[in-house]
Amino acid sequence: MTNNVKPRPDARAGAARDGNGHPELNDTLFARVLKALAGKRILTHILLIAFGFVMLYPVLWMISSSLKPEELIFREPGLWPSSFTFDNFSNGWDALRYPFSHYFLNSAIITGFSIVGNLVACSLAAYAFARLEFPFKKIFFALMLGSIMLPLHVVIVPQYILFSDLGWINTFYPLIVPKFLATDAFFIFLMVQFIRTLPRELDEAAVIDGAGHWRIFTRIILPLSTPALATTAIFTFIWTWNDFLSQLIFLTNPDKFTVPVALRTFLDSSGESSWGPMFAISVLSLGPIFGFFLAGQKYLVRGIATTGLK
Amino acid sequence: MTDTQVRPRPPGATDRPPVADTKGALRKRRRKEYLTAYLFLLPWFVGLIAITAGPLLTSLYLSFTDYSLIGDSQWVGFDNYTRMFQDDPRFIKALTNTAIYVFVSVPLQLAFALALAMVLDRGVSGLPIYRSVYYLPSLLGSSVAIAILWRQIFGADGLVNEFLGIFGIEGMGWVSHPDTALGTLIILNVWTFGSPMVIFLAGLRQIPTSYYEAASLDGASKARQFFSITLPLLSPIIFFNLILQLINAFQSFTQAFVISGGNGSPADSTLLYTMHVYQKGFNSFEMGYASAMAWVLVLIIAALTGVNFLMSKYWVFYSDK
Numbered sequence: 001m002t003n004n005v006k007p008r009p010d011a012r013a014g015a016a017r018d019g020n021g022h023p024e025l026n027d028t029l030f031a032r033v034l035k036a037l038a039g040k041r042i043l044t045h046i047l048l049i050a051f052g053f054v055m056l057y058p059v060l061w062m063i064s065s066s067l068k069p070e071e072l073i074f075r076e077p078g079l080w081p082s083s084f085t086f087d088n089f090s091n092g093w094d095a096l097r098y099p100f101s102h103y104f105l106n107s108a109i110i111t112g113f114s115i116v117g118n119l120v121a122c123s124l125a126a127y128a129f130a131r132l133e134f135p136f137k138k139i140f141f142a143l144m145l146g147s148i149m150l151p152l153h154v155v156i157v158p159q160y161i162l163f164s165d166l167g168w169i170n171t172f173y174p175l176i177v178p179k180f181l182a183t184d185a186f187f188i189f190l191m192v193q194f195i196r197t198l199p200r201e202l203d204e205a206a207v208i209d210g211a212g213h214w215r216i217f218t219r220i221i222l223p224l225s226t227p228a229l230a231t232t233a234i235f236t237f238i239w240t241w242n243d244f245l246s247q248l249i250f251l252t253n254p255d256k257f258t259v260p261v262a263l264r265t266f267l268d269s270s271g272e273s274s275w276g277p278m279f280a281i282s283v284l285s286l287g288p289i290f291g292f293f294l295a296g297q298k299y300l301v302r303g304i305a306t307t308g309l310k
Numbered sequence: 311m312t313d314t315q316v317r318p319r320p321p322g323a324t325d326r327p328p329v330a331d332t333k334g335a336l337r338k339r340r341r342k343e344y345l346t347a348y349l350f351l352l353p354w355f356v357g358l359i360a361i362t363a364g365p366l367l368t369s370l371y372l373s374f375t376d377y378s379l380i381g382d383s384q385w386v387g388f389d390n391y392t393r394m395f396q397d398d399p400r401f402i403k404a405l406t407n408t409a410i411y412v413f414v415s416v417p418l419q420l421a422f423a424l425a426l427a428m429v430l431d432r433g434v435s436g437l438p439i440y441r442s443v444y445y446l447p448s449l450l451g452s453s454v455a456i457a458i459l460w461r462q463i464f465g466a467d468g469l470v471n472e473f474l475g476i477f478g479i480e481g482m483g484w485v486s487h488p489d490t491a492l493g494t495l496i497i498l499n500v501w502t503f504g505s506p507m508v509i510f511l512a513g514l515r516q517i518p519t520s521y522y523e524a525a526s527l528d529g530a531s532k533a534r535q536f537f538s539i540t541l542p543l544l545s546p547i548i549f550f551n552l553i554l555q556l557i558n559a560f561q562s563f564t565q566a567f568v569i570s571g572g573n574g575s576p577a578d579s580t581l582l583y584t585m586h587v588y589q590k591g592f593n594s595f596e597m598g599y600a601s602a603m604a605w606v607l608v609l610i611i612a613a614l615t616g617v618n619f620l621m622s623k624y625w626v627f628y629s630d631k
Contacts, residue, residue, distance in 0.1 A: 041434060048430075048434065052444060055501065056447075058469065122354075124354070125353070128347045134348060159365050161597070178357060182353050188354065242564075245564065260454040261454075282456075283455070286453065308509055
């Protein structure tokens with residue numbers, strides 16, 4: 001499980017070959033598709049493309065439906081709308097008590113703070129586990145690993161009682177504060193694994209130069225850990241943006257709703273009578289995930305291959 | 311970048327005392343390191359106690375009580391646990407649904423993941439594009455937006471029925487029929503096979519091509535190579551994926567909650583375990599009972615993981631042992 005976590009040099013650098021000796025091209029997307037099709041394995045490609053298309057069809061269909069006049073959604077199964085409209089977006093935007101910008105802002109606040117919290121708290125803990133000696137280190141490390149496996153459902157009832165006693169229900173605190181306390185232990189583990197691959201000579205040299213641990217951490221370890229930090233930021237973004245259960249539980253007033261909770265309210269209030277606006281807002285809600293996905297693909301793939309984050 | 315700093319200075323030029331020193335100073339330095347370590351770990355400690363371990367123990371205690379958030383909790387012993395299996399038919403239903411959901415969708419998901427990883431590993435050009443396309447659903451799958459989409463696709467006027475109509479087959483409301491609603495959730499989970507696929511791809515990369523070359527020279531068929539080289543060498547990764555996906559699947563909530571309108575309808579056919587916990591805890595505020603159910607979930611997951619670890623001795627092969 002941990003034997004393959006060493007970050008490998010990016011296999012795509014240059015026209016390099018990957019671990020199995022397969023050539024991997026580093027061309028533009030178009031050139032890559034052309035070359036792929038010109039190859040001998042045309043049939044494989046046709047099947048792979050067809051399968052990928054079937055897999056993504058529902059999402060593509062939702063995007064296209066969001067651009068169709070509502071009465072056309074169910075009369076035109078094809079992807080290309082015969083007439084375009086943005087009515088669904090404007091109708092959906094104002095369908096609930098607050099305009100959707102309000103919910104997007106709430107989601108953005110929670111997500112932003114969660115990213116900062118995870119980056120700060122998890123990297124601090126990871127440095128201690130990877131580089132420092134202290135009593136009970138093994139026990140604490142085991143506890144940290146164990147907490148990764150713990151289902152949220154077993155702690156959420158007491159957490160609710162705790163936050164309710166603190167008067168934090170219907171505030172963002174229950175969703176943000178735990179991140180500053182490194183409760184997403186997955187990322188501690190990820191960073192420990194990463195820091196362990198950095199040469200210790202760097203730290204030792206810094207010690208000789210009179211640097212303390214804080215200095216080593218901020219000046220040497222953190223700058224070199226960018227890939228691990230990026231992975232953490234991207235996954236925190238996607239998890240928090242998609243999170244539903246804890247937002248549903250801790251946010252009770254529409255004023256504080258996030259995008260997922262608002263979307264679900266929309267579905268409940270309008271039943272199945274307004275698919276058009278619902279799709280439009282759904283598409284918008286997936287937009288940031290697409291964006292982060294495109295921007296952070298390299299890190300995403302590496303992160304998932306090494307730790308199994310989803 | 312640190313080159314200029316790290317170059318060892320000539321002896322005598324350093325302004326710091328020599329490192330090798332007396333026992334007392336050594337102990338002092340070590341104690342300082344302990345203190346530093348604990349400072350770095352401070353946020354995590356607080357989180358572990360307040361957000362994880364504390365609630366964990368509290369929920370264990372609550373599981374033996376009757377507690378509704380108002381008033382004090384009443385100690386009821388094992389009543390909550392016996393109630394689950396004796397007086398709560400919805401619990402049995404939720405458990406059954408979850409078992410079907412997990413044990414059908416996870417093997418299918420892993421089979422798809424492995425099959426496509428093997429095709430992609432065979433030197434298909436454009437690998438990064440395919441990998442991204444197949445991986446994307448894993449990121450989207452747990453969102454409310456996709457659950458809403460699924461509700462439409464498998465609804466009476468949905469995309470699936472439109473497709474079936476081309477062949478003259480009259481469909482039905484798949485999400486609103488008790489026999490098929492759970493199936494649509496299973497399909498949704500299988501659809502997110504991209505994340506185990508990426509892990510398989512990384513695993514396949516570790517198998518040296520020379521093994522396959524040698525096997526081909528010896529005249530081994532593709533099937534033989536798969537069973538004698540790929541499967542054994544990939545077994546640790548299969549094991550890892552299996553554990554991970556089992557744990558994930560047992561905790562599925564969002565999709566079932568949104569697709570069923572929050573109550574497991576039709577006829578409790580999509581009532582998953584976590585939804586029952588949610589309803590008991592946060593709809594009817596039976597916090598004690600919900601805690602007991604959550605603990606049973608922990609025990610189930612722990613037992614399955616344990617059994618998997620025990621069985622892994624017989625089929626997981628670690629080459630570095």
